[in-house]
Amino acid sequence: MLFTTPTFAEEKAAEKTEQYDPKGPILEHIADSHYWHMFGEHSLPLPVILYTNKGIEVFSSHVFEHGKEEYQGNYKYALIKDKIKPVTEAGEIDTTVRVWDFSITRNVASMWMGMAILLIIFLSVKGKYKTRAGKAPKGLQSFMEPLVLFVRDEVAIPNIGHKYKKYMPLLLTMFFFILISNLLGLIPFFPGGFNLTGNIAVTIVLATITLITVNFSGNKNYWKHIFLPHIPVWLYPIMIPVEIIGIISKPFALMIRLFANITAGHIIVLSLISLIFIFNSLWMSPVSVLFVVFMDTIELLVAFLQAFIFTMLTALFIGMAVEEHHAEAH
Amino acid sequence: MELVTPEIGLVFWTTVSFLILLFILGKFAWGPILLAITERETSIETALSRAEAAKEEMARLTSENDALLKEARIERDNILREAKKMKDQIVSDAKETANKEGARLIEKARIEIDNQTAIAMAQVKDQVASLSIEIAEKILQKQFEDQSKQDALVADLLKQVKLN
Structure with a gap:
C-alpha cells in the first residue's frame, strides 16, 4: 500500500518544486491494476486477456511499460490510467471499437491467492478432522473451528433457524472469502497491497449471490408478503413497488457497505501516509506512523466486522425468506 | 465515478x-468439517449425559446400600433382642419347670413316704395284733389247761352278761 507504483516515485521527485497531490497514488491503489507492485521499481506484469470482435487475445501487460508504450494486437492498445483502451494511429482513444477486458488483474490474481490460501487451510483442516475424529481440535484446526462454529451458532442458526444446514456452505465460504480478502488487503507490501473487497465489482458479485440465494429460497409467505401484504388494497400500488425495491435494496446495501468500508479504510491509511509528503517533512512521519498503526488496528477489526456483517445480513435475509409465518407482524 | x-x-x-471456491469448499471442506463437529458434539453430549446418569445411578446405589445396611442393622438388633428374650424365656421356663418338677417329686416322695409309713404302721399293727393274739392264745392256753378255771371264767362272764 505504501509505494504502489513508479508514478508515486515520480511524484515524489516532483514534490520538491510543487505541492504533492495524494489523490493520484491513492486512487491508483484503490482501483485495479494490470501490474502487481512487488518492491522498489519492480512490478509483476499480469496477463491481459482481451475480447474484441476479432476474437480473444492474450499477452503480458509488460508490453505497455507502465503506460509508456502502445501495443499492436488485433487493434492498437494503450494503457490509459491503468485501463486498456483501443487507440487510433494518432494516439486518440478509438470509441468505435468495443473491448471486453477479461485480464487477470491485480485483484483477480490476489483473489486467487486468497482462495488458494483458503483451500489449503480448510482442506488440511478437513484432513485433521478425518485423522483426529472425535478428538479435541489441534493446531490450525483449533484456530479455525471457533470461526466455523461462530458462523454456525451466531450467524446461521439464530437467523435462519432449523433450515440452516443448507446455507452453511454459502455462509462459510462468504465469511472466509471476505475475511481473507480483507486481511490480505491490509498487508502493505507484496503479496498484499490490493483492494479486493473494496472493489465494487467484487461486492456486486457477492451481493448478487445473496440476492439470488434469498429469492430462490423464498417460500410462499415471503412472496405473499411482497405481493399480497396485509394492508388495505388501495395501498397496493404504493406498497408492491416499495417491496420490490426492497428486494433489490437489501443486497444493494450489502454491496455498498462492504465496498465503502474497505475502500474508506484504505483511503484513510494512505492519506495518513501521504501527510509526510504533503508536509514534506521527516518530522511528520512519527505522527503519520502512529495514526496509521491506530488505523490499521481499527481496520483489522473492520476486516472481521465487515465479513461478519455481510454474512450475518445474508443469513438474516435468507431467514426472512424461509421463515414460516405464525403471526403477521406487519 | x-x-x-x-x-x-x-x-x-x-x-x-x-x-x-464455493463448490470445492462446500463439497470437500465444509461438509466433512461440519459433520465431524456435529458428530463430536453429539458424542460429547452423550458421554456427558451418560456420566450424569452413571453418577445418579451411583448415588442411587449408595443410598440403596445405606438403606439396606440400616435395615440389616435393625434386623440384627431385632434378632438379637428376640434371641435374648427367647433365652430369658427358656431359662425362666426351665427354672419354673424344674421348680415344679422338684415340688412334684418332693410331693410324690412325701406321699410315698406317707404311704410306706402307713404300710409300715399297718404291718407293725398287724405284727403287734398277731403277736398279741399269739401271746393271748398262749396265755389262754396256759389258763384253760385247768377245767375249773374255765368254769369259773364262764360263770364270771355270765354274771357280767346278766348285769348288762
Whole structure:
C-alpha cells in the first residue's frame, strides 16, 4: 500500500518544486491494476486477456511499460490510467471499437491467492478432522473451528433457524472469502497491497449471490408478503413497488457497505501516509506512523466486522425468506 | 465515478472463482468439517449425559446400600433382642419347670413316704395284733389247761352278761 507504483516515485521527485497531490497514488491503489507492485521499481506484469470482435487475445501487460508504450494486437492498445483502451494511429482513444477486458488483474490474481490460501487451510483442516475424529481440535484446526462454529451458532442458526444446514456452505465460504480478502488487503507490501473487497465489482458479485440465494429460497409467505401484504388494497400500488425495491435494496446495501468500508479504510491509511509528503517533512512521519498503526488496528477489526456483517445480513435475509409465518407482524 | 463502476473482467472472474471456491469448499471442506463437529458434539453430549446418569445411578446405589445396611442393622438388633428374650424365656421356663418338677417329686416322695409309713404302721399293727393274739392264745392256753378255771371264767362272764 505504501509505494504502489513508479508514478508515486515520480511524484515524489516532483514534490520538491510543487505541492504533492495524494489523490493520484491513492486512487491508483484503490482501483485495479494490470501490474502487481512487488518492491522498489519492480512490478509483476499480469496477463491481459482481451475480447474484441476479432476474437480473444492474450499477452503480458509488460508490453505497455507502465503506460509508456502502445501495443499492436488485433487493434492498437494503450494503457490509459491503468485501463486498456483501443487507440487510433494518432494516439486518440478509438470509441468505435468495443473491448471486453477479461485480464487477470491485480485483484483477480490476489483473489486467487486468497482462495488458494483458503483451500489449503480448510482442506488440511478437513484432513485433521478425518485423522483426529472425535478428538479435541489441534493446531490450525483449533484456530479455525471457533470461526466455523461462530458462523454456525451466531450467524446461521439464530437467523435462519432449523433450515440452516443448507446455507452453511454459502455462509462459510462468504465469511472466509471476505475475511481473507480483507486481511490480505491490509498487508502493505507484496503479496498484499490490493483492494479486493473494496472493489465494487467484487461486492456486486457477492451481493448478487445473496440476492439470488434469498429469492430462490423464498417460500410462499415471503412472496405473499411482497405481493399480497396485509394492508388495505388501495395501498397496493404504493406498497408492491416499495417491496420490490426492497428486494433489490437489501443486497444493494450489502454491496455498498462492504465496498465503502474497505475502500474508506484504505483511503484513510494512505492519506495518513501521504501527510509526510504533503508536509514534506521527516518530522511528520512519527505522527503519520502512529495514526496509521491506530488505523490499521481499527481496520483489522473492520476486516472481521465487515465479513461478519455481510454474512450475518445474508443469513438474516435468507431467514426472512424461509421463515414460516405464525403471526403477521406487519 | 470510476470507482463505483464495476469492471466486467473482475465481475466475471469473481463470479467464476467464487462459485468454484464455493463448490470445492462446500463439497470437500465444509461438509466433512461440519459433520465431524456435529458428530463430536453429539458424542460429547452423550458421554456427558451418560456420566450424569452413571453418577445418579451411583448415588442411587449408595443410598440403596445405606438403606439396606440400616435395615440389616435393625434386623440384627431385632434378632438379637428376640434371641435374648427367647433365652430369658427358656431359662425362666426351665427354672419354673424344674421348680415344679422338684415340688412334684418332693410331693410324690412325701406321699410315698406317707404311704410306706402307713404300710409300715399297718404291718407293725398287724405284727403287734398277731403277736398279741399269739401271746393271748398262749396265755389262754396256759389258763384253760385247768377245767375249773374255765368254769369259773364262764360263770364270771355270765354274771357280767346278766348285769348288762
